[in-house]
Amino acid sequence: MKKTSFLAATAVSVLALSSAVFAADCTIKLGGIAPLSAPGTVVGGEAMRDAMLIAESDINAAGGILGCDLKVVIADSEGLPEKAKAIMEKLITQDGVVAVGGGYHSSVGVAAKDVADARQIPVVFAETWNDTITGDKQKYIFRIAPLSSWASATIWRHALTIEGVNKVAILTENTDYGIPAAKETTAGLESGGKEVVTFSVDIGTQDYAGIIQRIKAEDPDMIITLATGEAGYNFTQQSADAGIGPLDLVFHTGQVSLESKAYWENVPDGNLAFVQRIGLPENGFSPKGKEFATVYKAKTGKGAVESYAMEAYDSIAIIAQAINEAGSTDGDAIVAALEGIEHEGTLGKIFFPYGTGKDPSADGKPDSWWHQWPDVALTVIQYQNEGEDSGSATIVYPDVYKTGEPIINN
Numbered sequence: 001m002k003k004t005s006f007l008a009a010t011a012v013s014v015l016a017l018s019s020a021v022f023a024a025d026c027t028i029k030l031g032g033i034a035p036l037s038a039p040g041t042v043v044g045g046e047a048m049r050d051a052m053l054i055a056e057s058d059i060n061a062a063g064g065i066l067g068c069d070l071k072v073v074i075a076d077s078e079g080l081p082e083k084a085k086a087i088m089e090k091l092i093t094q095d096g097v098v099a100v101g102g103g104y105h106s107s108v109g110v111a112a113k114d115v116a117d118a119r120q121i122p123v124v125f126a127e128t129w130n131d132t133i134t135g136d137k138q139k140y141i142f143r144i145a146p147l148s149s150w151a152s153a154t155i156w157r158h159a160l161t162i163e164g165v166n167k168v169a170i171l172t173e174n175t176d177y178g179i180p181a182a183k184e185t186t187a188g189l190e191s192g193g194k195e196v197v198t199f200s201v202d203i204g205t206q207d208y209a210g211i212i213q214r215i216k217a218e219d220p221d222m223i224i225t226l227a228t229g230e231a232g233y234n235f236t237q238q239s240a241d242a243g244i245g246p247l248d249l250v251f252h253t254g255q256v257s258l259e260s261k262a263y264w265e266n267v268p269d270g271n272l273a274f275v276q277r278i279g280l281p282e283n284g285f286s287p288k289g290k291e292f293a294t295v296y297k298a299k300t301g302k303g304a305v306e307s308y309a310m311e312a313y314d315s316i317a318i319i320a321q322a323i324n325e326a327g328s329t330d331g332d333a334i335v336a337a338l339e340g341i342e343h344e345g346t347l348g349k350i351f352f353p354y355g356t357g358k359d360p361s362a363d364g365k366p367d368s369w370w371h372q373w374p375d376v377a378l379t380v381i382q383y384q385n386e387g388e389d390s391g392s393a394t395i396v397y398p399d400v401y402k403t404g405e406p407i408i409n410n
Contacts, residue, residue: 026066026067026068026069027068027069027070027071028064028065028066028068028069028070028071028098028323028329029070029071029072029073029095029096029097029098030070030071030072030073030097030098030099030100030101030316030319030320031072031073031075031088031091031092031095031097031099031100031101031102032048032049032052032072032073032074032075032100032101032102032312032316033074033075033077033084033087033088033091033100033101033102033103033104033108033112034046034048034049034052034074034075034076034077034102034103034104034312035076035077035078035079035104035105035108035229036049036074036076036077036078037076037078038078038079038204038230039078039079039080039203039204039229040076040077040078040079040080040104040105040229041079041104041105041228041229041230041256042229042230043229043230043256043259043262044104044127044228044229044256044259044306044308045076045077045104047259047300047306047308047309047312048102048104048126048127048308048309048311048312049074049312050296050299050300050309051292051296051309051310051312051313052072052074052101052102052312052313052315052316053072053074054292054295054296054299054313055072055312055313055316055317055320056070056071056072056316058295058317059316059317059320065320065323065324066323066324066327066328066329070320072101072316073091073095073097074102075087075088075090075091077103077104077105077108077112079104079105079107079108079203079204079228079229080107080108081107081108081110081111081176082111083108084107084108084109084111084112085111085112085115087112088100088112088115088116089115092115092116092119092121093119097121098121098323098329098331098334099121099122099123099124099319099322099323099329099331099334100112100116100121100122100123100124101123101124101125101126101312101315101316101318101319102125102126102127102312102315102316103123103125103126103127103128103315104126104127104128104228104308105128105175105176105177105203105228106128106129106130106133106148106175106176106177107130107175107176107177107203108128109125109128109130109133109143109176110128110130110132110133110176113125113133113136113138113141114138116140116141117138117139117140117141120139120140120331120332121140121331122140122141122142122319122322122331122334122335122338123140123141123142124142124143124144124315124318124319124338125141125142125143125144125145125315126144126145126308126311126312126314126315127145127278127308127311127312128143128145129145129146129147129148129151129177129181130148130176130177130180131147131148131149131180131366131368132176132368134147134367134368134369134370134371134372135366135367135368135370136367137367137370137371139335139356140331140335141371142338142352142371142372143371143372143373144311144314144315144318144345144347144350144373144376145278145311145376146278146376146378147368147372148177148180148181148184149180149184149368150376150378151181151276151278151378152180152181152184152185152188153184153188154276154378154379154380154397154398155185155224155252155276155380156184156185156188156189156192157188157397157398158252158274158380158396158397158398159189159192159194159222159224159250159252160188160189160192160194161397162222162250162406162408163408164221164408165194165221165222165250166194166195166221167194167195167196167197167218167219167220167221167222168189168194168195168196168197168220168221168222168223168224169196169197169198169199169215169218169220169222169223169224170182170185170186170196170197170198170199170223170224170226171199171201171208171211171215171223171224171225171226171227171235172198172199172200172201172226172227173200173201173202173203173205173226173227173228173231174200174201174202174203175203175228177226177228178200178203178226178227178228179200181226182198182200182226185224185226186198197215197218197220199211199214199215201227201231203227203228203229203231204229204231205227205231205234205235206231206234207234207238208234208235208238208239209238209242211235212235212238212239212242212244213242215239215244216242216243216244220244220249221249221250222249222250222251222252223239223244223249223250223251223252224252225251225252225253225254226254227254228254228255228256229254229256230256230266231254232253232254232255232256232257233254233256233257233262233263233266233267234266235253235254236251236253236254236257236267236270236273237266237267237268237269237270239251240267240269240270241269245269245270246269246270246271246272246273246274246383246409247269247271247272247409248409249409250274250408250409251272251273251274252273252274252275252276252380253267253270253273253274253275254275255275255276255277255278255307255308257270257273257275257390258275258277258304258306258307258308258390259302259306259390260302260303260304260387260388260389260390260391261302261303263383263390264386264387270383271383271384271385271386272382272383272384272407272409273382273383274380274381274382274396274406275380275381275382275383275390275393276378276379276380276381277307277378277379277380277381277390277395278307278308278311278347278376278377278378279307279310279347279348279376279377279379280377280379280401281379281381281391281392281393281395281403282304282305282391282392283392284401285346286344286345286346286347286348288344288345288346289305289310289345289346289347289348292305292310292313292346293305293346293391296309296313303389303391304389304390304391304392305391306390307347310345310346310347311347313345313346314343314345314346314347314350317343317345317346318338318341318343318345318350319334319338321337321341321343322334322337322338322341323337325337325341335355335356338352338371339352339355339356339357339371347376347377348375348377349375350373350375351373352371352372352373353369353374354369354370354371354372355370355371377401378398379395379397379398379401380395380396380397380398381393381394381395381396382394382396382406382407384404384407394406
């Protein structure tokens with residue numbers, strides 16, 4: 001007997017299915033994109049893969065999609081745009097997926113979306129922030145991650161609240177995430193009267209000795225890291241070794257640091273670092289979020305759930321609900337269902353207020369709000385105890401989610 005899941009409510013009655021559904025061994029395939037090899041964010045990709053496979057299990061336990069078993073076909077993007085195009089083509093033309101979830105790096109989303117849209121295959125991106133991904137207003141492209149401009153604003157607005165910070169050094173990567181994020185963060189900081197210096201590196205850089213010496217020469221009051229993946233670990237610990245790490249001055253490290261176990265293994269001197277988190281800490285999770293967290297932690301052995309794992313889970317679950325509601329795997333039918341959907345996800349209620357039925361301009365919103373979930377919670381946490389889990393770390397910004405005061409070194 002199959003175990004009942006909290007996704008059971010999204011299953012449709014077999015009586016409502018078309019005759020094609022009653023094939024003896026029907027399987028519906030969804031693609032799942034994740035960086036599982038360098039220079040991509042491997043720890044992030046592994047978290048997303050695990051989450052998408054949990055979604056597959058939950059959905060099948062709830063009756064599957066249109067009465068068929070779901071198979072999530074995981075493809076490794078390596079965090080590279082050229083690889084992203086190739087795997088999207090393969091997922092569609094060789095693996096036969098009807099829609100795609102996941103995605104971590106913005107460069108991957110920017111490159112892969114055109115392939116999917118041209119082939120009329122819906123995509124719900126989980127963790128790709130570049131504003132143009134939805135800003136191009138493509139019919140088949142959706143996103144449940146925040147816009148880069150929103151995420152950047154959280155970082156620079158938090159920085160403006162910290163007394164004694166007058167000069168900020170930004171370490172960014174030369175990607176479709178890092179370039180606009182650095183530009184947006186710089187503009188925000190300068191609007192608050194702060195001096196900003198920016199240093200750029202290639203994705204996957206491991207040795208930061210030269211950059212760190214240049215940063216030290218600038219004598220900043222704060223360092224902001226806009227680099228994805230294990231690069232964030234390397235830069236943070238190498239900075240600590242050079243005397244400008246989180247224990248020495250105000251330091252905002254990369255989001256991959258939410259994977260607490262790997263963070264503390266790689267950055268033993270990383271206490272007092274700030275990290276941006278998408279979504280609330282575990283004590284603020286929705287019932288679905290709490291149930292997912294229990295299963296995820298048991299599967300992975302982790303002490304906390306990363307926001308990008310929750311996004312990956314929701315990207316698959318919302319597509320499954322849309323297909324069930326549409327009663328079809330046709331791309332146009334899935335898009336129509338997604339545009340009208342209300343999905344109770346691990347991150348909260350997910351919906352898309354703008355699309356073919358209502359353009360963002362109708363409400364004075366920029367094009368990037370197209371097929372964009374508008375209610376993403378954005379917070380900044382601070383590790384204040386060595387070895388603690390990110391899920392229980394102190395939320396220091398914004399005030400609406402704040403659980404404690406920051407500890408400032410400057």
